[in-house]
Amino acid sequence: MTKSPEKWGVIYNPKAGTRKVQKRWKEIKEYMDSRNVAYDYVQSEGFGSVERLAGILANNGYHTIVIVGGDGALNDAINGIMNSDAPDKENISLGIIPNGIGNDFANYWDMSDDYKEAVDCIIHGRRRRIDVGTCYYYDGQKHLTRYFLNAINIGLGARIVKVTDQCKRFWGVKPLSYFMALLSLIFERKLHRMHLKINGEHIRGRIMTVCIGSARGYGQVPSAVPYNGWLDVSVIYRPELRQLLSGLWMLIQGRILNHKVVHPYRTQHVKVLRAQNAEVDLDGRILDRHFPLEIGILHEAITLIIPE
The missing domain is CATH 3.40.50.10330 (Probable inorganic polyphosphate/atp-NAD kinase; domain 1)
Known part of the structure; x- marks a missing residue:
C-alpha cells in the first residue's frame, strides 16, 4: 500500500x-x-x-x-x-x-x-471523540481485553440480538424482526444466577438479562450516550408473559426503562462475578463465557466521523 x-x-x-x-x-x-x-x-x-x-x-x-x-x-x-x-x-x-x-x-x-x-x-462530516468500552477477562491461560462501542449483553439480551439478526435476514424490517425474535423466544424466559457489582452494590439473584451500554444497546439502555465517560446498565428480572409482551413494545419505542422489572444504573465500572450458563455478546459478537468480567469505559479514546 x-x-x-x-x-x-x-x-x-x-x-x-x-x-x-x-x-x-x-x-x-x-x-x-x-x-x-x-x-x-x-x-x-x-x-x-x-x-x-x-x-x-x-x-x-x-x-x-x-x-x-x-x-x-x-x-x-x-x-x-x-x-x-x-x-x-x-x-x-x-x-x-x-x-x-x-x-x-x-x-x-x-x-x-x-x-x-x-x-x-x-x-x-465532523470529527467527534467518543468513548470506548472495555471488557477484561481471563480465558484460563491469559488475561484478555475486548473493546466495544455499543453494548455488552448478558443472558437473554444476547440471545435476542442473535435471533433478531437472523430474523432481519429473512424479514428485513427491524420492528417486525424484534417481534419475530420474541415469538421464537417467548417460552425461553430463562433465568441465570448472577452476581454483579455496580457502584459498590452487590446485586445477586435470578436475572433474565443484563445490558451494559456506552450507546443505546439495541434499545435496552436508551439513555446512554457514547461521549460522557459513563456506562448505562439495565438489569432485567423475570417478567410474566404479559409483561414480556409489553416490554418488547416498550423496547421498540425506547421506553424500556419504564418497565417495572427493569432496574437501571449509571456507572463507570461493572464487575460480573457470575452469570451461570448465560451467553455474552459485545456489539453482536459472542464472547466465550469467562467470568469474572471487568467492564469499564475509556473516555474519548477514539475519533468518529459523524454527520454535520
Whole structure:
C-alpha cells in the first residue's frame, strides 16, 4: 500500500450481510472514485480478519479507517485499532458506511443507509471523540481485553440480538424482526444466577438479562450516550408473559426503562462475578463465557466521523 495522510484505508467484507453486498460494494467503489477519494481497500477473508486488517492499517499510519459493514465488523475494527501499535490511536478517524444486517451504532448517529450519503458524510462530516468500552477477562491461560462501542449483553439480551439478526435476514424490517425474535423466544424466559457489582452494590439473584451500554444497546439502555465517560446498565428480572409482551413494545419505542422489572444504573465500572450458563455478546459478537468480567469505559479514546 502507498499511504498518504489524506488516504482512506477501507475495509469491506463481501460475504457479510445479504446477497447484495458484493453488488453494493461495486457501487460504493464507483461512487468514491467519482468523488475523487484517495483510498486503499482491503478485503476481509472471513471471521476475525477485519480485526487483523484494521490493526495493519493503523500500524501503517492511516488516519482515516472506513468500515463497510455492520455492528460486528465495527466491533472487530475497533479491537484491531485499539490493539494496534499505533502511537496516536485517538487521532485515527473511524468512518462507517453502514452495510449488512445490524447497524445499531450507525443508527444512533443518524448515519444514512444510503452509501452516497455515507461517503459524503466521511468527506464533509465532523470529527467527534467518543468513548470506548472495555471488557477484561481471563480465558484460563491469559488475561484478555475486548473493546466495544455499543453494548455488552448478558443472558437473554444476547440471545435476542442473535435471533433478531437472523430474523432481519429473512424479514428485513427491524420492528417486525424484534417481534419475530420474541415469538421464537417467548417460552425461553430463562433465568441465570448472577452476581454483579455496580457502584459498590452487590446485586445477586435470578436475572433474565443484563445490558451494559456506552450507546443505546439495541434499545435496552436508551439513555446512554457514547461521549460522557459513563456506562448505562439495565438489569432485567423475570417478567410474566404479559409483561414480556409489553416490554418488547416498550423496547421498540425506547421506553424500556419504564418497565417495572427493569432496574437501571449509571456507572463507570461493572464487575460480573457470575452469570451461570448465560451467553455474552459485545456489539453482536459472542464472547466465550469467562467470568469474572471487568467492564469499564475509556473516555474519548477514539475519533468518529459523524454527520454535520
